[in-house]
Amino acid sequence: MYSNIIGQNNEGEGITKINGIITFVPFALKGDIVNLNIIKKNKKYNYANYTNVLQKSIERKEPLCQYYYECGGCNLMHQIYKYQLNFKIDKVKNNFKHICNIEINNLKIEYDNEYKYRNHIILSVEKDKIGFYKNKTNQIIDINSCLIASEIINKTIKDIKLFLSKYPNNNIKRISIKSYDQIMINIESDNFILIKEFKKYVNYHSLYINNNFIDGKEKCTVHLKNIKYEISNKSFFQKNTNMTIKLYDYIKDNINKNENILDLYCGVGSIGIYVGDKCNKIVGIEITKEAIIDAVYNAKLNNIKNIKFICGKTEENLDNISNIDTIVVDPPRVGLNKKAIKNINKIKPKKIIYVSCNSTTLCRDINLLKEKYKIDEIKLFDLFPNTFHVECVSVLSRKA
Numbered sequence: 001m002y003s004n005i006i007g008q009n010n011e012g013e014g015i016t017k018i019n020g021i022i023t024f025v026p027f028a029l030k031g032d033i034v035n036l037n038i039i040k041k042n043k044k045y046n047y048a049n050y051t052n053v054l055q056k057s058i059e060r061k062e063p064l065c066q067y068y069y070e071c072g073g074c075n076l077m078h079q080i081y082k083y084q085l086n087f088k089i090d091k092v093k094n095n096f097k098h099i100c101n102i103e104i105n106n107l108k109i110e111y112d113n114e115y116k117y118r119n120h121i122i123l124s125v126e127k128d129k130i131g132f133y134k135n136k137t138n139q140i141i142d143i144n145s146c147l148i149a150s151e152i153i154n155k156t157i158k159d160i161k162l163f164l165s166k167y168p169n170n171n172i173k174r175i176s177i178k179s180y181d182q183i184m185i186n187i188e189s190d191n192f193i194l195i196k197e198f199k200k201y202v203n204y205h206s207l208y209i210n211n212n213f214i215d216g217k218e219k220c221t222v223h224l225k226n227i228k229y230e231i232s233n234k235s236f237f238q239k240n241t242n243m244t245i246k247l248y249d250y251i252k253d254n255i256n257k258n259e260n261i262l263d264l265y266c267g268v269g270s271i272g273i274y275v276g277d278k279c280n281k282i283v284g285i286e287i288t289k290e291a292i293i294d295a296v297y298n299a300k301l302n303n304i305k306n307i308k309f310i311c312g313k314t315e316e317n318l319d320n321i322s323n324i325d326t327i328v329v330d331p332p333r334v335g336l337n338k339k340a341i342k343n344i345n346k347i348k349p350k351k352i353i354y355v356s357c358n359s360t361t362l363c364r365d366i367n368l369l370k371e372k373y374k375i376d377e378i379k380l381f382d383l384f385p386n387t388f389h390v391e392c393v394s395v396l397s398r399k400a
């Protein structure tokens, strides 16, 4: 049956209506007319695949990646980039409207390279195959390269493939490749005994096996402008290095001189250290022990003396904190929990800068903050081109 696609859901899938029932169609775009097969029926919505496109949307393009429709890594590469950006703006606006009952006008998005931006990918391995799992299967789509990953990651994939072809009985399950100023590799395996052989084929700065340091240097460095961070394997760092500079500059612009700052979910101290020279004092809180060790080291490395760190859960470490002007929060996709929000409200900062990679949980949390805080500005940063994800920064100020 032929159907008109009328929009995209939060995951970028096409939306149509069949007999009045909302139907999601992966890889379909607003303006497409497609021939559909319903593949899954639910009470509230259906899922369908299309067999052919009768009329192409003006937003459609041929994806550059040969693995795109199977690989499961990206989901918007069939959409011209400027329309991907519009989709992300509309998605965040809709979330604010439907979840918070707040209309956002004039929402801007910052962006940069559409390809070669990712500094970290995790690939599955089976014998001599390496790649992502085909959507909802355990079949690996064997890749030679990944268009959204950095050039140096792609060079490393090539080296690893050569190694895998020589040693298919390698017992490797997954490989994480990070490209900061240098390459960091973590191999997941029940029994990896080919370290010497791996080293002959693959150039790396740091090698970990099952998150245990094995060879090279324990940490890699990454530069954001003149700031240098050292990062160990378990520590989080933003996946798009160029865009992180734009993101952190925006956060810094929204902090006034000589403020006291709380940097919650601080990772390796990256935001606190970036804004350090503008602030009076900063306290960072982070759950991962290794990241806090890196954070303390990074503060020294950059001669930031007005910062201290607490290792633990944000929600459990806010009781004794007071005299804070601005709280920066940058939680994982699940957002803030109620206890964290309650304690943030108790601290009564003048401003909250909420950095979120999931606008649904962001809006849920803003609902709990909006009695005392109003939104001054929201800005988007496309850290994840060709996927439906987008980083959203909300600047909130305390109501009088």
Ligand SMILES: C[S@@+](CC[C@H](N)C(=O)[O-])C[C@H]1O[C@@H](n2cnc3c(N)ncnc32)[C@H](O)[C@@H]1O
Binding pocket: 235, 236, 237, 238, 264, 265, 266, 267, 268, 270, 271, 285, 286, 287, 288, 291, 312, 313, 314, 315, 330, 331, 332
């Ligand atoms: C999205 S990252 C942000 C890190 C950092 N702000 C940055 O820009 O690199 C979220 C961080 O929160 C940490 N985390 C997760 N749950 C936490 C919790 N309950 N309390 C404190 N930190 C937590 C993670 O380990 C991770 O480092």
